[in-house]
Amino acid sequence: MSCGISKAGFLEEEAPRLENWLNKNQNGQMAYMENNFDKRLNPTLLVDDAKSVVSLLLNYYPEKEQIQDSFKISKYAYGKDYHFVIKEKLKELLFSIQQNIGEVSGRVFVDSAPVLDKAWAAKSGLGWIGKNSNLLTQKVGSFYFIAELIIDLDLEYDHATTDHCGSCTACIDACPTQAIVSPYIVDGSKCISYFTIELKENIPSEMRGHFDDWVFGCDTCQDVCPWNRFSKSHNEPLFNPNPALLSMTKRDWEEMTEETFKIVFKDSPVKRTKFEGLKRNINFLK
Numbered sequence: 001m002s003c004g005i006s007k008a009g010f011l012e013e014e015a016p017r018l019e020n021w022l023n024k025n026q027n028g029q030m031a032y033m034e035n036n037f038d039k040r041l042n043p044t045l046l047v048d049d050a051k052s053v054v055s056l057l058l059n060y061y062p063e064k065e066q067i068q069d070s071f072k073i074s075k076y077a078y079g080k081d082y083h084f085v086i087k088e089k090l091k092e093l094l095f096s097i098q099q100n101i102g103e104v105s106g107r108v109f110v111d112s113a114p115v116l117d118k119a120w121a122a123k124s125g126l127g128w129i130g131k132n133s134n135l136l137t138q139k140v141g142s143f144y145f146i147a148e149l150i151i152d153l154d155l156e157y158d159h160a161t162t163d164h165c166g167s168c169t170a171c172i173d174a175c176p177t178q179a180i181v182s183p184y185i186v187d188g189s190k191c192i193s194y195f196t197i198e199l200k201e202n203i204p205s206e207m208r209g210h211f212d213d214w215v216f217g218c219d220t221c222q223d224v225c226p227w228n229r230f231s232k233s234h235n236e237p238l239f240n241p242n243p244a245l246l247s248m249t250k251r252d253w254e255e256m257t258e259e260t261f262k263i264v265f266k267d268s269p270v271k272r273t274k275f276e277g278l279k280r281n282i283n284f285l286k
Contacts, residue, residue, distance in 0.1 A: 108148070125160055131172060203281070
C-alpha cells in the first residue's frame with residue numbers, strides 16, 4: 001500500500017475539465033457524475049473542517065490470469081469486492097490515528113462518494129494521470145485501487161510528481177472502441193467498461209465486433225501501458241479469485257448457470273451486473 005497526503009481544498013485545475021467532460025455528455029448514462037459537482041471538487045464540503053486528504057493505493061495485480069480461450073473480466077474484479085476490503089482497512093487506519101493522536105474526525109471514501117480519487121492521488125505525489133486517464137506510477141504501473149481518508153488534522157503535505165507518458169500513445173492506439181478520444185481524455189460513453197457494467201439497456205449494435213472478448217470491464221489500456229511491465233502481484237488473499245474463474249473457457253461462460261455465477265462471483269464486483277447483465281454481455285459477443 002502507498003500513501004500520499006494533500007491539503008484539503010478546492011481542485012481548481014479539475015473544475016473546468018470536469019465541467020467540459022460533462023457538457024460533452026462523455027459520462028453517457030452515468031447521471032450520478034452530474035450530481036454533487038461542488039462536493040466533487042471540494043472535500044471540505046464533504047467533511048466538516050477538513051484539513052487533509054490522505055490518499056492510499058492498494059495493489060490488485062494478480063499472480064495468475066485467465067486462460068487465453070476465455071471471455072475476459074477486468075483484473076480488479078477477480079476477488080472480493082474492493083469496497084468492503086479497503087473500507088475495513090481505512091477504518092482501522094482512522095482508529096489507529098485516533099488512538100495515537102487523540103480526537104480526530106474524518107470519513108473514509110472508497111469509490112462510493114463524490115471524490116475525484118485520481119486527482120487527489122496525483123496531487124499527493126502517488127503518480128501522474130496518464131493519457132488513458134488512469135493514475136500511473138513509475139515503480140509498479142497502474143493496477144491499483146485508490147481510496148481516501150479525509151480528516152480534520154493538519155499534516156505535512158506531499159507534492160505532485162511529473163508526467164512520464166512522453167510521446168507514447170500505446171493506450172490510445174490499442175483501445176478497442178477508440179474511447180480515448182485525445183490524450184488524457186476518455187469518452188466514458190464509448191468505453192467497454194461503461195457498456196458492460198454501467199449501461200442497463202441493450203448494447204448498441206454498432207459496437208459489435210469491438211469488445212475483444214471483454215464481458216465485464218476492460219484492461220486493454222492498462223495491459224499495453226509500458227509502465228505496467230513493472231507490475232508486481234498483490235499479497236491480499238481477499239483479492240484472489242475463485243480458482244474456477246481462471247480456467248473457464250468460452251463454452252463454460254456460455255453455459256454458466258445462475259447457481260455457478262453465485263459461486264464463482266461470490267462477493268465479487270461482477271455481481272454488480274447481476275446474472276442477466278453478464279449473460280447479455282456474453283450473448284453480445286457470440
